[in-house]
Amino acid sequence: MDNKKNILDFIKPVKTNVPKEEFFARLALNIAKTEQIPTNTEKNTKVRFLTFVYAAAAVLVIGFVLFQQFMSPSVQPSGYEKYLAKLSPNEILEYVESNIDDYSEDELIDASLPITEEEMESASFTEVFGYIPEDVKKETLEQYLDEDFINLNDFDENELLIF
Amino acid sequence: MTERDHKWRDTIQKGGGKAEKAFQDLTKFYGPKLYTQVYKMVKNDSYTKDILQEIFIKIWLNIGKFEGKSSLYSWLYRIAHNEALSFLNKEKRKSSISLDQNIIELIPGSKELQGKGTDEILSLLNQAIANLPEKQALVFELKYFQNLSYKEIQEITKTSQGSLKASFHIAKEKISNFLILKLNQSPLV
Numbered sequence: 574m575d576n577k578k579n580i581l582d583f584i585k586p587v588k589t590n591v592p593k594e595e596f597f598a599r600l601a602l603n604i605a606k607t608e609q610i611p612t613n614t615e616k617n618t619k620v621r622f623l624t625f626v627y628a629a630a631a632v633l634v635i636g637f638v639l640f641q642q643f644m645s646p647s648v649q650p651s652g653y654e655k656y657l658a659k660l661s662p663n664e665i666l667e668y669v670e671s672n673i674d675d676y677s678e679d680e681l682i683d684a685s686l687p688i689t690e691e692e693m694e695s696a697s698f699t700e701v702f703g704y705i706p707e708d709v710k711k712e713t714l715e716q717y718l719d720e721d722f723i724n725l726n727d728f729d730e731n732e733l734l735i736f
Numbered sequence: 737m738t739e740r741d742h743k744w745r746d747t748i749q750k751g752g753g754k755a756e757k758a759f760q761d762l763t764k765f766y767g768p769k770l771y772t773q774v775y776k777m778v779k780n781d782s783y784t785k786d787i788l789q790e791i792f793i794k795i796w797l798n799i800g801k802f803e804g805k806s807s808l809y810s811w812l813y814r815i816a817h818n819e820a821l822s823f824l825n826k827e828k829r830k831s832s833i834s835l836d837q838n839i840i841e842l843i844p845g846s847k848e849l850q851g852k853g854t855d856e857i858l859s860l861l862n863q864a865i866a867n868l869p870e871k872q873a874l875v876f877e878l879k880y881f882q883n884l885s886y887k888e889i890q891e892i893t894k895t896s897q898g899s900l901k902a903s904f905h906i907a908k909e910k911i912s913n914f915l916i917l918k919l920n921q922s923p924l925v
């Protein structure tokens with residue numbers, strides 16, 4: 574053999590007599606008509622499983638969020654405080670006068686207990702004394718102090734600072 | 737996978753009348769290539785047509801599972817090769833099949849090929865191809881036996897022409913070495 578030549582150069586492929594195009598067209602048509610493509614059950618099962626997993630995950634997330642909301646204390650002011658703030662002092666006094674008989678002596682004593690020193694130090698004025706309506710004038714406050722024989726000169730500077 | 741192959745696969749997967757048309761187009765395009773490949777192995781037109789039917793049934797039923805990571809032709813080539821081998825093993829007809837037409841011709845001038853028959857050489861050639869990596873085997877098949885241009889092979893395999901030329905060159909060297917080794921052994925396997 575000539576060393577420069579590859580052995581395959583001495584082997585010549587003969588062109589194969591391939592059937593005509595109609596043969597292949599008919600073959601495809603026969604197969605398509607007689608063979609039923611199976612539905613991909615494995616794929617369907619996979620899809621169903623994934624749907625279940627996603628649904629379960631969604632339920633867990635929603636449950637967790639609801640649980641968190643349920644467990645955390647509400648920071649919203651109660652409706653009772655909101656409505657009280659809207660009332661004028663006169664309206665409150667009228668209500669107390671007309672309903673005072675509904676309360677027992679003990680309940681009234683509890684409600685009128687003086688504020689302790691600790692509470693005074695730790696709490697702000699509004700927390701201790703509650704809401705002061707905007708329409709309470711300086712004269713009204715002075716009148717209240719006179720009527721109750723409260724002399725501001727009896728208080729030292731620190732005690733007055735809470736006002 | 738080429739855009740055309742993608743379209744064929746997706747249309748067949750959806751089913752219906754369009755699927756039949758797409759399958760026909762696919763069979764008309766790849767059928768002749770697979771026929772040549774199988775015929776070279778079984779050397780008989782009637783058997784080749786039977787095997788081809790089995791191949792295309794497999795393609796029709798399973799193309800939906802083909803993910804398209806390789807070229808469609810690589811997948812078809814593998815199916816065809818396995819079907820032909822399975823036929824030959826089952827029927828034990830490797831050496832008893834009547835040869836309808838010559839598949840190769842021997843050109844005088846080679847010391848190694850002197851006195852050898854075309855059937856013996858073709859059998860060795862098939863063995864050599866079967867030992868190649870798949871990509872090299874299908875490039876060799878399309879270039880050597882089907883005489884396609886690199887441009888045509890590029891369109892089928894979606895591989896650059898440079899890479900195809902390298903694959904063909906390597907395949908040719910490996911087959912040549914295999915043939916020389918086997919032909920120098922006596923008796924011929």
